Amino acid sequence: MGRRHTCDHCGKAFAKIKGLTQHLLIHSGERPYECDQCGKTFLRSNNLKLHLRIHTGERPYECDQCGKTFTRKGSLKTHVRNHSGERPHECDECGKTFTHVHVLKTHLRVHSGERPYDCYHCGKAFTQMNGLKTHLRTHTGERPFDCYHCGKSFTRMSVLQNHLRIHSGERPYECDQCGKTFNQIENLKTHQRIHTGERPYECDQCGKAFTRKEELKIHMRIHREERPFECDQCGKTFTQMNNLKTHLRIHTGERPYDCDQCGKVFTRKDDLKLHIRIHRGERPYECDQCGQAFTHMNSFNIHLRSHSGEKPYGCYQCGKTFTLIKSHKLHVCIHSKARSYSCYQCGKTFTRMDSLKMHIRVHSGERPYCCYQCGKTFTRMDSLKMHIRIHSGKRPYGCSQCGKSFNRMSSLKTHLRIHRGETHQNSFSVSNVKTESCHAISSVINTDVNHECLDQKVLQHQEGRRKIVSEPAALTSFYENIKLKNLQIWLHRVQM
Structure with missing residues (x-):
């Protein structure tokens, strides 16, 4: 039957007058079907019926494989494709396949660069209307999704669902290689790149690759010399907000992470995790050449240079090379004579902050390191460690020629002069x-x-004199x- 009923506004033709009548409502803006519970209006009565199931909780369409239920039959059909693996909609440009046609349409905008939804506040554009709606909440401050456990609110339902797993302890996504579990599928996918070695996000300036897109964005700030996060107390700037938050604890004195075994507190969670390995005796990084194990990855990498002979840090003035960046920086101070850390009491200057801190104890009389056996206190940890050997009887420095042992390296060096x-x-x-x-x-x-x-x-x-003058009379x-x-x-x- 031919289409005889044509819309005067857009020229679209319909076979029945009923179809044209409903279509005209789009141009007039009329929505005659209203929900008596929330007031939402619809163009069609069928849409209203589907909407009412939200209030009644009716979900008549059930998946016979996993039991998940849906309010609409079309939603069930799309869901079944997750079990069958069917992805009938394919992108002609990259070959990627999708379970639903509207997801394919959205994907095509990646290739075309089309971003039809603009934010009227800041001009940011989005490929999907949902993305724009969520973005607008950053301007309005609206956070409509509340956690009934702790009251925390979120801008997106998906973020709330992930948050609820913190309270329930649910971690439904498991790595099939190591068994580690995650509360978000995105975190699992990122984790799996550790096993595959995949680093899909590459810097086009230096070639460095990353497992996460966010890491690449942060890295690009190094090339652009962009440091958008500034401390309002000292003016120091950072590339990441997390680094600024951690830095602010220096000013506030906040150390929120404490060890439940010894009570030591830390400003960063990662520092606490590394510290706990000391109590557990955990040393996960082992050298396959000599068997020596380390608690920190940095210490392990530095140790490997003792086998390879690598000294990556070179002085541009004298050519001397170093295995540690710290040693290199201190050496450079010798040429520049830079002593940037000065004592506010006596004016003495130092090349290192830790040297200044130890010097200040001369003025303050602070001796923070105490022997738990006799109560003697010391200004330096090294001095306490040597003192403890008096109680323990430990003499770790042995003479290779006569077997005599000493509790200090300096004593061993003095002893070796006898043999030489x-x-x-x-x-x-x-x-x-x-x-x-x-x-x-x-x-x-x-x-x-x-x-x-x-x-x-x-x-x-x-030994008593320690020094012999060289004049003949003496x-x-x-x-x-x-x-x-x-x-x-x-x-x-x-x-x-």
Whole structure:
């Protein structure tokens, strides 16, 4: 039957007058069917009937595979495709397939660049009307979806549904490779890229690739030198809002993350997680060359350079290379003579902030590190660690030649000079002192003075002085004292 009824406004033709009558309502704006519960109006009576099911809770169409119910038959048909895997609507440009035709239409705008829905507040454009509606709530402040557990509100229903899983503990999305579970499908997809190695978001300037689009956006700020988040107290700027929030805790003194085992508090959650590994003894990063394990990835990466010999940080002035960026920065200060950290009490300057903090304890008298066995306090953690060895008896530094052990590295270094025949850094050897002293005493008296005793006296004398001056007069006096002491020892033995 031919179409005989034509719309005077748009020229669209209909086979029946009823169809034309309903169509004309679009141009007139009339919506004659009204819901008596919420007042919403509709063009057609069928649309009103479907709408009423929202109020009655009626969902007559049920999926026979998973039991999910729907208010409309079309919605059920589309849902069944999730089980069958059917995706009948294909994009001609990229080959991507979809379960519903309206999703394909929206997808095509990605290729055409069409964004027909504009925000009249800021001009931002969207490919979908729903995207625009959600965006407008950022301007109006509307957050219509409330959590009945904690009262927190959201701009989108999907965000609320994800939030509710925090209270229920539900994590329905599981990784089939490692078993880790997630409360959002997007987080699972991102996680799976760890196993596949996929990094689909690449920087077109430096080639660095990322697993998440948000990470690429943040990275691009480095090239644009964009730091949009500024601290209103000190003016420091950041590329990410999270970094600014963490930074603000320096000013407020807030440390919200505390260890439930030792009570230590942290400004960042990641720092707490790393700290907990100390209590657990967890060291997940193991070197496959020497077997040494580490709690932090950064420490592990730095350790690997000891095997590879890599020293990636070079000084542009003298060419010296370093394995650590921290060491490199400190070395550069030597050339620049930059000492940017100054003591406000005495004016002394330092190249490092931690050196300044330790120096301030000289003025404040603060000794924050306390021995739990005897109560002795120290200004530095290193000093406390060495002190604890007195109680524990630990002597970790052993001599490879005689097996004698020491609780301090400096003591081991001093001991090794005995084996090398050194008396002091300034060049006088123990062997020379011993020989000259013995010959000098032999010329004065003819006796069997114990040379081992003499050796010990020489070393004790030098250990007490720690420093030997190099003038000849001082050396002569030094040797004469040795002769006199050993002569007194010999005379005492003779009289006995």
